[in-house]
Every structure is written in structure tokens, then in C-alpha cells.
Amino acid sequence: MRQTELPVPASKYGGANGRAVKMVRTTELVKRKTMSANKVEKTVNGSASKVNGASQVRKKTIPVLTKTVKSRTRTSKEPPSLKELKVLPSDEGFSWANENYSSWQRSIDVWSFVVSLRIRILLDNSKWAYLGGFTEAKQKSRRRKTASWLRECVLQLGPTFIKLGQLSSTRSDLFPREFVDELAKLQDMVPAFSTKKARKFIETELGAPIDILFEEFEDRPIAAASLGQVHRAILHNGEKVVVKVQRPGLKKLFDIDLSDNTDEISNNTVLTHLLVSRKSKLKTENLKLIAEYFQRNETFGGPLRDWIGIYEECATILYQEIDYINEGKNADRFRRDFRNIKWVRIPLVYWDYTALKVLTMEYVPGIKIDQVDTLTSRGYDRLRISSRATEAYLIQILRTGFFHADPHPGNLAIDVDEAIIYYDFGMMGEIKSFTRERLLELFYAIYEKDAKKVMQRLIELGALQPTGDLSSVRRSVQFFLDHLQSQAPDQQQTLSAIGEDLFAIAQDQPFRFPSTFAFVLRAFSTLEGIGYTLNPKFSFAKIAAPYAQELLDIRQKQITAPQLVEEIRKQADDARSYTMSMPYRVQRIEEFTKQLEAGDLKLRVRVLEV
Numbered sequence: 001m002r003q004t005e006l007p008v009p010a011s012k013y014g015g016a017n018g019r020a021v022k023m024v025r026t027t028e029l030v031k032r033k034t035m036s037a038n039k040v041e042k043t044v045n046g047s048a049s050k051v052n053g054a055s056q057v058r059k060k061t062i063p064v065l066t067k068t069v070k071s072r073t074r075t076s077k078e079p080p081s082l083k084e085l086k087v088l089p090s091d092e093g094f095s096w097a098n099e100n101y102s103s104w105q106r107s108i109d110v111w112s113f114v115v116s117l118r119i120r121i122l123l124d125n126s127k128w129a130y131l132g133g134f135t136e137a138k139q140k141s142r143r144r145k146t147a148s149w150l151r152e153c154v155l156q157l158g159p160t161f162i163k164l165g166q167l168s169s170t171r172s173d174l175f176p177r178e179f180v181d182e183l184a185k186l187q188d189m190v191p192a193f194s195t196k197k198a199r200k201f202i203e204t205e206l207g208a209p210i211d212i213l214f215e216e217f218e219d220r221p222i223a224a225a226s227l228g229q230v231h232r233a234i235l236h237n238g239e240k241v242v243v244k245v246q247r248p249g250l251k252k253l254f255d256i257d258l259s260d261n262t263d264e265i266s267n268n269t270v271l272t273h274l275l276v277s278r279k280s281k282l283k284t285e286n287l288k289l290i291a292e293y294f295q296r297n298e299t300f301g302g303p304l305r306d307w308i309g310i311y312e313e314c315a316t317i318l319y320q321e322i323d324y325i326n327e328g329k330n331a332d333r334f335r336r337d338f339r340n341i342k343w344v345r346i347p348l349v350y351w352d353y354t355a356l357k358v359l360t361m362e363y364v365p366g367i368k369i370d371q372v373d374t375l376t377s378r379g380y381d382r383l384r385i386s387s388r389a390t391e392a393y394l395i396q397i398l399r400t401g402f403f404h405a406d407p408h409p410g411n412l413a414i415d416v417d418e419a420i421i422y423y424d425f426g427m428m429g430e431i432k433s434f435t436r437e438r439l440l441e442l443f444y445a446i447y448e449k450d451a452k453k454v455m456q457r458l459i460e461l462g463a464l465q466p467t468g469d470l471s472s473v474r475r476s477v478q479f480f481l482d483h484l485q486s487q488a489p490d491q492q493q494t495l496s497a498i499g500e501d502l503f504a505i506a507q508d509q510p511f512r513f514p515s516t517f518a519f520v521l522r523a524f525s526t527l528e529g530i531g532y533t534l535n536p537k538f539s540f541a542k543i544a545a546p547y548a549q550e551l552l553d554i555r556q557k558q559i560t561a562p563q564l565v566e567e568i569r570k571q572a573d574d575a576r577s578y579t580m581s582m583p584y585r586v587q588r589i590e591e592f593t594k595q596l597e598a599g600d601l602k603l604r605v606r607v608l609e610v
Helices: 026-031 103-125 134-157 159-168 176-189 195-206 248-259 269-273 286-296 309-323 324-337 373-377 382-400 433-448 451-460 471-485 495-507 516-535 542-558 561-580 582-598
Strands: 040-047 057-064 228-234 241-244 263-264 278-281 358-362 402-404 413-414 420-422 429-430
Touching: 103 134, 103 248, 103 286, 134 159, 134 176, 159 176, 159 241, 159 248, 159 309, 195 241, 195 582, 248 286, 278 471, 286 309, 309 516, 324 358, 324 382, 324 402, 373 382, 373 516, 382 402, 382 420, 382 516, 382 542, 402 516, 429 516, 433 451, 433 542, 516 542
Parallel strands: none
Antiparallel strands: 040 057, 228 241, 241 358, 263 278, 402 429, 413 420
8 A cells, every 4th residue: 555645545555674573562562661760662673764775674672651641643634535545434334344244145145246247248248138239339338337337246245356356457368358447446446444443453453552552543544455444653752654454354254255164054044945954054165166157157258267276366365465464574575675776665564563464564655656747846757767667577577586466556656766665565476486487488489489489388387278289379379479579669569458469369269377477467567557657758668678688698698509509400400391391382372372263262361459
């Protein structure tokens, strides 16, 4: 969640201390008293410098008044409007926010949604269902309405489905464009929960009253996300922080939707008649059951889509995101990766005020990266900012292998030194060394325009299923490579368009792009969009060129003598094969010409829309 200057929009936060710190129970802070003045001492992990290096972090012993000191709740005289903050007033009224919400009620809500969705999709795809006749324009219009309905239903179903909707907005290879565009709007449209709940939750998790923990605590959240919300606060030593609080009951809801739990159903419920038995166990692994249903149903792509695998990936991601200790460790690692780069800034984590469901971080305000007018009015170099944002991500993908999986404008800001500030480290991606090597090999194959090598690398990465005849896949890949490299520099496609081409191929071929691939592609597309917003002449290719050349240089240095001999032999074999096939090729051309003249030839053309 981001931290911005006035007005403060919705955001996500994250940070790390840059080193391992001993975890201290907050209850111990209350017990530590000095011998002289009836004061308690606590250890706070602060930083006197705003550099990512671990050596800059130090522990400070700060005297803090005992419980007799009451914290002052900060309330702005003119607080930003809810519209500016993008925080919906309250989650009250949503069934999933009710403490007594049971698993069987959840199952009814979820499966009612699934059945309704299937009916809508069937009607959208049935030509007989259109009054006055079917047209593509009518179908697109109806799909947009269905997509809008889908977004509202996802919001009603709560955090699990909101997060899944956000993840789905990166997968245009799985869902219609209308659905993807509408689900992307879920980024900020999440209701807040009450301050009373937030305070109680913080006190329970950290083991001490708000008064003891903070000098000041803002009751109004500055941001609300699908999994939690953020409040500003001030520690007793005067340091400004933000406190990220998980939604109460979120783990229970996740267990109902994602885990193989069961719930007793008594014979006075509606489901009893469906289950026949007097008392039965209702499986509440709703999303896995939905994935299995999608896998069997042609309406949702059937066996062409690995819905079970997608479900397992999503479940892993979601459970990791509600572990705030894990998020803090992610930020710690991310901070170390950029310790020598001063134009990338990651906030600190205050581990003494952090638990499994509460995360306290350094307050690092900045200007939202897509607020062009504000950046311009303050004299910021927009060209430098766009280049830095892209370079930072290239470093993550090509060098460190540990990347921010959700770099939308809400998670990126600019500080006074034009440094890129990252927020929210709940969803991170890691490219293992084996995968990174295969990705580099894939890059080399694309550079060499070798469709066979590209396919082999995709198979090794698990993105292409080696089943049946892959000749049509090879033709599609070769077409893509030819189209990609035949354009003049000033006519090159955007990354977004290239991604659409890849996903278009995936619609009809046995591709299954891993979530990591989708996250990376979506991230680059987002950053490219930010780049064009900041600078109309932005060129991703120019910024990436030095990194691409670096990879090619590494490749050249890694080529051994046997590999060089093998490459020469391969080229010789290709030349010999081409020469040997020339008479046959000439004969085929003559036959082809005769068929054209006789009118006996039927052409089947397959065009990839670009």
C-alpha cells in the first residue's frame, strides 16, 4: 500500500529493516521499567539514514511513558474525502463480514454465483439469445454487462474472490478481454472495516493497548485493500509509521474457500434435502471444486485449461499474502537486493510492532508515480523517473531473480530525490536459478529467431505441453518471431500488444503459461504504460537494450569450443539439407503453380490478429 503526499490515495505498504532482528513480544515492552523514573524502555528498530544498506539500521533505546500516558488520536481538520482515499465506508452489510457466517452459507453464496455465471456466459455465446439477430457488436456489449455484473459479484463475495479477481486481471490468456478489463478495477474498490475492530485486532495481536504501543493513532484508515487496511500512527519516540491490519476473520474465510474443511449440516437446513442424509459433512473446499467443475465444462475452456493447477497456484499465493511475517521477510530481502542502488527505496519494518496479522512500517510518503501534473509542477524529471522504474524491474528479473509481482501505480511512488519507492511486499515472485537460465536461453532463441529452440525452452519451462503433433505450434511461434523482428524500430509493438499476441496463440495451442510468466509480462506492460504516461517518447526497447546486450555478452563468453563446433556443424547440416531439398522444392512449386492455374487449390489461411 502506498504512502503519498496530500491528498493521500489508496495504497499498500511494505518495508524491511535490512537485517535480521530479534522478535520481541510487545507485552515485554510494558514490563520493562527503569530504576529511576517509573518509565518503561523499549527497543525500536529505526534508521538515521534513508539508504537501503543494512549497516544504516541501528537499534535505539527510547524511554517511553507508562500506561498513565494516553495516546492522542489524530484527526485531520480537513481529512481527504473517501473518494480521494478510495476507501469504501464500511464492510458492514456484507455477509462475509458477519462473525456468524458459516461454511454452508458460504457454499450457497459461492455456487449460486457459479451457476449464474455459467448461464450468463452460455447466453453471451448463443446466437439464438440475441433479439433481432446476432452481431459481434451486440455480443461485446452483452459481455461488458456480464463483466460489470461479475465485478459486483466478486466484491459481494469478499476478500478471497476480490484477490482472485485481481489475479485474474493479469490472465488474458484465460478470460475474455472484457472480463480482464473489468476485474482490473478491483484494485482499489474495497470496503474498510470499523476502527473498533482494527484497534481490538491490533491489541490482540501485539499484546498491549494502543495507548502503550503508539503516541498517536489515526482512526481513519488511509487505505483499504482486499486483505487489510492501513492506519497512520506515531511511536512514542516521534517516528512516523503506518500500521497494516489484516481483516478480522480472513483466515477463517480462506479456510472455507481454499482448504479441505468440513462443517456439520443439521437436518433443518436447505442443503439437507440436497444431501439426503439426516446429518452430513459438507466439503467447503469451494474453489477447488469450482476448478474441477471448470476443468470438465466446455463453457469455461474444459481440458484446454489447467484449472486445477491454476487453483493450486492461487491458493499458495493467497495464503502467503496473509502472513505478514512473510511479507516483512520479503521486504527485507528486496531491500538487500537494492542496497547499492540509492534511487530505489524500501521502507523499514518495525519488527517489535509486527506480528502474523499486523505489520508496522516506516512512513515513507511520496508522489504517486502516475500523478503527472504534480510531478511536473514540482520540477521532477519525468524521463528519468520512467527510466528508473523500468530499470529497477529489469534488475529484479534479469539479475536478482526476486521481483515485485504487483507494481501497479498504487505501489510505486516518487520521493524528493526522484527515487522509486516500493510498497506492499505481500505478493512477490521468485525466478529460481534453473528457471532463470531457461528464460535466458529462451531470450537467446528469440534473438536467433529459432522456433525449434523457442519451443524446446517453453517445454522445459512447463509453458508448453509436448503432446501430439506440434507442427502447428511451431508455425505459430515462427509467425510470431517473424512478425516481432520484422518491424522497424519506430513501428515496434508495445509490450502489452506482444503479450496479447502470445496469449492469442495460447487460446488455440497447448500452452500453459505459469503465473510467474503472467506476472512478469503484466508488470512490464504496466510499467510501459506508466512510462508512456510520464514520457510520450518512452521506449522500453532503448532502456532494455544495455541489459539485453549484457546477456548476449555473457552468452558469448559462455560458449565453449565444443559448443562452437556443434553450432558450425548444425549450420552446415542446415545448409546441406536445404541444398538437398532444392529439386523437391522446385517440383512442389511447379505443382502448386499448375493447381493455381487449374483452380483446383483451396487455401486455408490462419491469421494472428495483431
